[in-house]
Amino acid sequence: MRISVTRAIKEIMKLGILTASYKTVAIEVREKLAVPEKDVAPLIAYLKSECQVEEMMVVSTCNRVELYFHALNPLQQAEKVEQAFLCFIKQENLNFKFQRVFGREAIKHIFRVVSSLESMVIGESQIAGQIKNFFHLSVEGGGCGFLLNQVMNRAFLTSKRVRHETAIARFAVSISFAAVELAKKIFDEMSDKVILVIGAGEMAELAIGHLLKAGCSQLLVTNRTFSRAVSLAEKFNGSAVRFEQMESHLEMADIVISSTGAKGFILEPKMIKKSMKRRKHRSVFLIDIAVPRDIDPAINKVSNAYVYDIDDLQTVVDSNLKARQREAGHAEDIIEEELDKVEDWLAVLDVVPTIRSFREKVLDLANVELQKGMSQMGDLTAKQERAVRSMMNGFAYKLLHEPTVMIKQKAKEGMISSEYLQVMNDLFDLKKQEEVQQSSKVVRIK
Numbered sequence: 001m002r003i004s005v006t007r008a009i010k011e012i013m014k015l016g017i018l019t020a021s022y023k024t025v026a027i028e029v030r031e032k033l034a035v036p037e038k039d040v041a042p043l044i045a046y047l048k049s050e051c052q053v054e055e056m057m058v059v060s061t062c063n064r065v066e067l068y069f070h071a072l073n074p075l076q077q078a079e080k081v082e083q084a085f086l087c088f089i090k091q092e093n094l095n096f097k098f099q100r101v102f103g104r105e106a107i108k109h110i111f112r113v114v115s116s117l118e119s120m121v122i123g124e125s126q127i128a129g130q131i132k133n134f135f136h137l138s139v140e141g142g143g144c145g146f147l148l149n150q151v152m153n154r155a156f157l158t159s160k161r162v163r164h165e166t167a168i169a170r171f172a173v174s175i176s177f178a179a180v181e182l183a184k185k186i187f188d189e190m191s192d193k194v195i196l197v198i199g200a201g202e203m204a205e206l207a208i209g210h211l212l213k214a215g216c217s218q219l220l221v222t223n224r225t226f227s228r229a230v231s232l233a234e235k236f237n238g239s240a241v242r243f244e245q246m247e248s249h250l251e252m253a254d255i256v257i258s259s260t261g262a263k264g265f266i267l268e269p270k271m272i273k274k275s276m277k278r279r280k281h282r283s284v285f286l287i288d289i290a291v292p293r294d295i296d297p298a299i300n301k302v303s304n305a306y307v308y309d310i311d312d313l314q315t316v317v318d319s320n321l322k323a324r325q326r327e328a329g330h331a332e333d334i335i336e337e338e339l340d341k342v343e344d345w346l347a348v349l350d351v352v353p354t355i356r357s358f359r360e361k362v363l364d365l366a367n368v369e370l371q372k373g374m375s376q377m378g379d380l381t382a383k384q385e386r387a388v389r390s391m392m393n394g395f396a397y398k399l400l401h402e403p404t405v406m407i408k409q410k411a412k413e414g415m416i417s418s419e420y421l422q423v424m425n426d427l428f429d430l431k432k433q434e435e436v437q438q439s440s441k442v443v444r445i446k
Contacts, residue, residue: 011147011346012103012104012107012342012343012346013074013102013103014054014070014071014072014074014147015068015069015070015074015102015103015106015107015147015148015151016068016069016070016071016074016075016077016078016081016100016101016102016106017066017067017068017069017100017101017102017106017109017110018066018067018069018078018081018082018085018098018099018100019064019065019066019067019098019099019100019101019109020033020064020065020066020096020098020099021063021064021065021066021099021118022063022064022120023118024099025096029094029096030062030063030064030065032089032091032094033060033065033089033091033096034060034065035058035060035065035089036060037133037134037137040058040060040134040137040138040141041137041140041141041142042141043058043085043088043089043141044056044057044058044138044141044142044143045141045142046084046088047067047069047081047084047085047088048142048143050080050084050087051069051071051077051080051081051084052071052072052077052080053069053070053071053077053081054070054071054072054145054147055068055069055070055143055144055145055146055147055148056068056069056070056138056143056144057069057134057135057138057143057144057148057152058134058137058138058143059113059130059131059134060134061127061130063119063120064113064118066113067081067085067098068106068110068148068151069081070145070147070148074102075102078098078100078102082097082098104339104343107151107339107342108335108339110151110152110155111154111155111158111159111335111338111339112335113127113131113155114127114128114131114155114156114158114159115128115155115158115159115162115331115334115335116128116159116162116168116169117162117328117331117332117335121173121174122168122321122324122325122328123168123169123171123173123324123327123328124169125163125169128156128159131152131155132156135152150342150345151342154338154341154342157338158334158335158338161334161338162331162334162335165330165334166327166328166330166331166334167323167327168324168327168328168330168331169324171319171320171321171323171324173317173320173321173324174206174317175203175206175207175289175310175313175314175317176203176206176207176209176210176289177206177210178313178316178317178320179207179210179211179257179287179289179308179313180207180210180211180214181316182285182287182308182313182316183211183214183255183285183287184214186283186285186306187254187283187285189215190211190214190215190216191215191216191217192217193211193215193216193217193218193254193255194216194217194218194219194220194252194253194254194255195208195211195212195216195218195219195220195238195253195254195255195256195257196220196221196222196241196246196249196250196252196253196255196256196257197219197220197221197222197232197256197257197258197259198222198223198246198256198257198258198259198260198266198267198294199223199258199259199260199261199290199294200221200223200228200229200231200232200259201259201260201289201290203259203289204257204258204259204289205232205235207257207287207289208232208236208257209236211255211257212236216255218238218239219233219236219237219238219239220233220238220239220240220241220249220252220253221233221238221239221240221241222240222241222242222243222245222246222249223243223260224243224260226240226242226243229241229242229243247271247274247275250271250272250274250275251275251278251279252279253275253284254282254283254284254285255284255285255286255287256284256285256286256287256295257287257289258286258287258288258289258290258294258295259289259290259294260290260294261290262290262292262294263292264292265293265294265295265296266294266295267286267294267295267296267299268296268298268299269296269298269299269301269302272284272286272299272302272305273302276302276303276304276305281303281304282304283304283305283306284304284305284306285306285308286299286305286306286307286308287308287313288307288308288309288310289309289310289313290310291310293309295307295309297309354424354425354430355404357425357430358400358403358404358424358428358430359400359404361428361429361430362396362399362400363396363400366392366393366395366396369392370388370389370392373388373392374388
């Protein structure tokens, strides 16, 4: 009987997923399905006791709730897992069904989620950390065993490859971060730049955070209600400026962010011309994220003054989203490569005990002969002793290399039978497979 391909398919088909994400389920339902971190361990214990599952992992973020499980027959167990889950969270009467994914598609789904291809914003960086956190919680809760450990670790490696080998995360896809990208194009150096914020809106606050991370050195905040200016300035270790004194501080600002509820322009060309003269015409970047606009677009006619409104920034965001989508195609190729590696790993599982036993046998014999030979050589210099050990070490590993490669390759091709392994075990008097599986011993020539 061929064992490799059959083993790979059988192991992969033991994996099932129940998923509810922003793509298929409204936030009102996802809120009811959410699992607090403190409930992960008791939930896993409950599901394992109520359902015939060998392994279980729970994921719960603002955009998705998912259950990954390993069972002899996941298609049959999926309904039981779903009902037990709803019972645990006291939502038995919820009119809801999880989407179900099995086998290779389940592994692919996990890889896509961890690599942020299933996120609202493709390429966002938080999801891998969130999944890793729930993986650790599930491990601590006794949910993850041999298969899920391997799949999840491969998923995190895949995510790392996607980030390093594609540009999927290198394009700004938020209004606030797009403003920072534009600022970097105007200024070669950000470390000495002063930010002036007019208003205290949420988008302005986000932009402040990004600009300070980019290296801007000083923050000024002004608002019609001075107490709000003080509050926002204190949050970022900046200084508050009274609204009526704003014009006198314009000359200090290299980057101006305006986000107020004013019905007319707050900044006009004549004000900027005066400030530009006082700042010796050094460039100034004005970001208008207010609707209606706060900054007169005619300021663009002032030399070295650059005005961008929310539509300009949205154009940058849309362009970057398209760029991320193009990069997602490269990410899909990486995921397919990693899926093949998982299948290869599963295909050789049956031959690993024999390979390990063969390796231990050869290295044990090499150690014995090495010690015997060294005892007969008398006193050797340190250099001579290293040379002898190196020679024996090289011989042992060269002897192991070709049989190991050949057995693994034949296993991947479905050309290894259980009888083949038994002959090899008998031929070299190897340990029984059960003994090898229980041993974690790694033998090296000392």
